[in-house]
Amino acid sequence: MTEISHLLCENITKIYRGGSLDGSADVSALKGVTLEVPHGQFLAIMGASGSGKSTLLHIAAGLTKPTSGTVRINETQISSLGDRALTLFRRENVGVVFQAFNLIPTLTAEENILLPILAGGKSGGTEKMNAAMTQILTRLNLLERRRHYPDALSGGEQQRVAIARALFTDFLNEDSKASLLFADEPTGNLDSANSEVICRLLRELCDERKHTMVVVTHEPSVAHWADRVITLQDGKILHDQTAAEFAAQNSAKEA
Template identity: 55%
Template sequence: MSETSESGPRAVARDKSTPSDVPLRTTKLVKTFRQGTISVTALDGVTLEVPQGQFTAIMGASGSGKSTLLHVMGGLTRPDAGDVFVEGEAISSLPDAKLTEFRRRRIGLVFQQFNLIPALTAIENVMLPLMAGGASASGSGRDQAVALLDRLGLGHRLSHRPDAMSGGEQQRVAIARALITDPAIVMADEPTGSLDSANGRAICELLKELNEKEGRTIVVVTHEPAVAAWAGRVVIMKDGAICTEWLAEGSQDPHELAGRYQDIVSGSPLANAT
């Protein structure tokens, strides 16, 4: 059950059963899209909880619903039914302006295409969430951005614009931008999809380091076993629903993970044998 945190016709719900220190929880999410005269169910009752400090990878083939799930969890798309709770806040019930503000402060988003502003420098791109909240381009916010970029190996690229940086560097800038507000959770949608294998591995190592050394809660959506192998938990989606998941004991072998994943999506009876 839930209670309201403010009065009025668009009161915001909080979930009593979801403590505020649980970064992410979804309940029975449903999302459908129209394709001409056909209704396509992208999410079919998805319930998921991500505990504090967990690195979760959500895998699935194209059309499985994994990216739609991330967009709904990240407050970019509203569900048709069900709820998303971030730190106990029912974000799917927030009015648009409050949702935008909450997302900027508490959810760090990273995308395959980086989504950097071409006319802005690296440090200006990183500071965008702070400036959107009213911070000035100088002062403690700038110092924080400089420290972040330096920690991510980009201290020498502060004044460079995206077109002067490699893909790997641009994705690091995007990750720094996602971290600048110290969000409750970082969500990444195919973060290595536009990178070569070396840069892709470097981004995975960075996410793993942020998870292990800083206790960051991270959710990555990917179709690549080599990316999912870095996570401590793997969730598999098929036809808009979660069909299985497991916790990793230590590092996972990408080839074994790929085989297990293929067995699951193909419906093999061996899929859950290990």
């Protein structure tokens, strides 16, 4: 893993083609977004439903190609990588927690968490891996559920398994100095106590291990843990604020 995890999105646009010949059904989801996230920053992306948050996150993580614009992670222009190179690059450098958790129904919680590592060619069951597994399961309050299948888990538990899967590579490499984690509504299905567990964990990963975090949320209470908050509106950045500016604006709204 590299020492630096830095993200640069330049002039990103995304048009979803609607299939009509005259283009009338096309959706312009992003309309020129430029965003730089420095190493070690915890960024929250807010905005109304449909404003383009998930689209931006997927493009920044290399899961979706932009219609125009470029994405650079560290020194790599990911928008110019081929599919295979991109998959390998993501596996090494990027963790993603999806809005829909994408757990494999025929694998237990533990097997789901191990999947990216095994897909990367490492073998399971080593002492180091078991220790990291116990550590992450404990941290996310899942130890008793490790052998359950997704359909036997609550929505919140499934969400925590998806978070554990995205973070596992990292728990395995104690010496990893940097990685980039993207999460789409990671606390969307959690009660406030579990939501706080997740936010605290993300904050600690930023502070202790200098991770770079990009977290989509609609909850101000989650954004308060971030260093910086951007707000999207209709495919553009409306506000780009420090956490303090965001908190001040938010408490003025509530007052």
